[in-house]
Amino acid sequence: MPELIAPTTRLHAAWLEAHREWGPGVHEDGFGLRLSDEVGTLEGFAAWVARLSGAPDRAKVPVRTVYRWIIDGDRVLGGIALRHGSDEAVERAGHIGYGIRPSARRRGVATWALGRMLDEARVLGMSRVLAVCAADNIASAKTIERQGGVLEGIRDTELGLARRYWIEIGGPSA
Numbered sequence: 001m002p003e004l005i006a007p008t009t010r011l012h013a014a015w016l017e018a019h020r021e022w023g024p025g026v027h028e029d030g031f032g033l034r035l036s037d038e039v040g041t042l043e044g045f046a047a048w049v050a051r052l053s054g055a056p057d058r059a060k061v062p063v064r065t066v067y068r069w070i071i072d073g074d075r076v077l078g079g080i081a082l083r084h085g086s087d088e089a090v091e092r093a094g095h096i097g098y099g100i101r102p103s104a105r106r107r108g109v110a111t112w113a114l115g116r117m118l119d120e121a122r123v124l125g126m127s128r129v130l131a132v133c134a135a136d137n138i139a140s141a142k143t144i145e146r147q148g149g150v151l152e153g154i155r156d157t158e159l160g161l162a163r164r165y166w167i168e169i170g171g172p173s174a
Contacts, residue, residue, distance in 0.1 A: 003070075014071075031069075066084070149165030
């Protein structure tokens with residue numbers, strides 16, 4: 001049974017295994033990985049996890065991000081991020097971003113995780129969230145639609161065509 005957890009150094013080896021499955025780069029949506037992050041060493045991994053967990057220097061950032069890892073036992077299946085606030089990054093990438101490792105796809109993991117993050121968004125007082133995916137990513141589009149996403153439209157972005165969905169979730173008392 002999957003669960004969402006805060007990033008942890010305890011799963012360094014399991015996270016590296018998932019990262020290797022994706023291949024090189026920082027393309028795993030939902031993990032907040034930057035080119036400058038050194039995740040191969042335990043020290044670098046710990047620094048990255050500390051940054052994701054809300055290190056003090058993030059207090060000045062207008063958009064706060066909640067990162068969760070999707071795990072099953074000690075296996076990292078993916079990551080999901082909830083950005084709350086508003087700025088150009090939210091406008092471009094949406095409030096929620098997620099990625100599921102290739103071997104865990106097509107099992108409903110993304111739909112389940114998105115539903116849990118919508119619960120977190122509701123607790124934070126958000127009444128709706130923007131979810132964005134590549135226009136040709138039909139699996140992600142279906143995931144968003146399963147959680148109530150309504151297509152706003154398709155836009156041309158610096159990364160190509162992107163679908164933009166709004167998901168109405170109501171407030172904390174909804």
